[in-house]
Amino acid sequence: MSDGARIDRFLEMMAAERGASRNTLAAYARDLTQAAELMKATLGDAGLEDLRGLMASYRGLAASSAARKLSALRQFYAFLVDEGDRADNPTLDIARPSTRRPLPRILSHNHVDALFAAAEEEASGEHPPRAAVRMLLMLELLYGSGLRASELVSLPRRSVQASGEFVMIRGKGDKDRLVPLSQRSRRVMDRWLPHIASDSAWLFPSGKSHLSRIRLYQLLRELAARAGVDPMAVSPHVLRHAFATHLLEGGADLRALQMMLGHADIATTEIYTHVDSARLVELVNKRHPLAHMDAVRGR
Template sequence: MTDAAAIDRFLEMMAAERGASRNTLAAYRRDLEQAAASMNGAIEAADVADLRQLMAGYQSLATSSAARKLSALRQFYAFLLDEGDRADNPALDIARPTTRRPLPRILTHDHVEHLFAQAEQEAAGEVPPAAAVRMLLLLELLYGSGLRASELVSLPRRAIAGEHEFLIIRGKGDKERLVPLSDRARRVLARWMPLIAEGAIWLFPSGRSHISRVRLFQMLRDLAARAGVDPTAVSPHVLRHAFATHLLEGGADLRALQLMLGHADIATTEIYTHVDSRRLVELVNRRHPLARMADVDAPAPSS
């Protein structure tokens, strides 16, 4: 059977049995025909060495593109294996190109201090504007509790649990988690609660619903401009990243951070381990059991 015939049969199966879309089928055909051309029409009989050489030629491509091409090959050979046309799937022995997660943008401690100084100044006084108290509380919850923008703006009043020590957050996948409230946030919350209209459902009401994510984004950037911080560097997501990074810098446990952020997979949380490498070296030198053992190579102190 020629490569062209094998590819046609594979695509027919993908359309009939798996309901692959027209775009998906076109992408598979393009990837497989390019692979066949690179191997001089010997894709059906290719071995692991052939595929490694093929994938080496994809190094100039984006990682996602190379990964897609390997996926097409794996499914193609799985089809040939099921059909009895091959005894193995050589593509399974090829490592999938890994997509490196981009490091999140974060704010420095100085930037955060400028934002809080401005928000606290605007919310100061015996009768501060309600909008200023709200902005300060929003900032406290973004940076102090690491909430997602969507979670924050849609907080119902009943989300406050216990003695105002926790928030009950309904996050991605409709999963609930408890997020601790800092003492600072609790004090601002106590100032904000009397300013909410009686009977309001939301913690941050606006009209018939709650403030929107877009409005939160705008409010943060306006605050940043007033605080002398580059507005383009500030967003709810950036403050969430700052919460996570600064907490890790302070010695927080990665597992505890995963629970607070509501990450289903700790691999997502591990992106925050990009903290200052010098600090990590200092941490090992100070906290590792070996740090408390005598250095056998160290010169003896002179008398």
């Protein structure tokens, strides 16, 4: 069987059995097709030395890119083993390129306060501009609920639950999750809904579709400039990071945060614990039984 046919079968399995998204399937297809082109032997029949030579050709790539390509190969060969096309998975003997997940950029509480102060002032009054109310609601949802930019702009109008306490999000991998709305967000939502048609498909309509991610970035950075915050330090993703970090600082449970952010792996959520080190040290010093023993002994 040709490599192309094997790759097609693998992609069909990933789509049907694992529900892989279109973007994930496209990435697997690119990585495996490229590997087949670089490999001297047939990809499906390659041995350990063939694959070591292939990974050596990836040395010029970022470690994260090489690791992604190895992950695609591992899953591909695991599929071939399951299908009985080969007896072993040679990638299991290849070390994963070491990667270091970059720490997220976050905004300070003062910067967040400045953004909200500017947005709330612009949306105040008896008849505030429609765009100002929209901007305030988008800010509330980005920082108050931790939505991704793509999730925010593509929110259907019907995603807002009847109770007003949750919003239904279609996230990565087309997975749905319920995200709680703060009381602040619900109040601004009530102010925004009269500005859009009752039969609108989108919560943030624009032209024949919804607001674009690029326009969202532009609006946020324009707001940051008016608020006296460096526009280059502000983006939807930075506000999502701030939501997670500040929630952890307030004592949020990591599992609950994982659900709200829509992370498939809690290891992705754990990156936010880096900013909480000071609170953890204080917790040990004040709450650990040994701290109470010291207090009793008068130390």
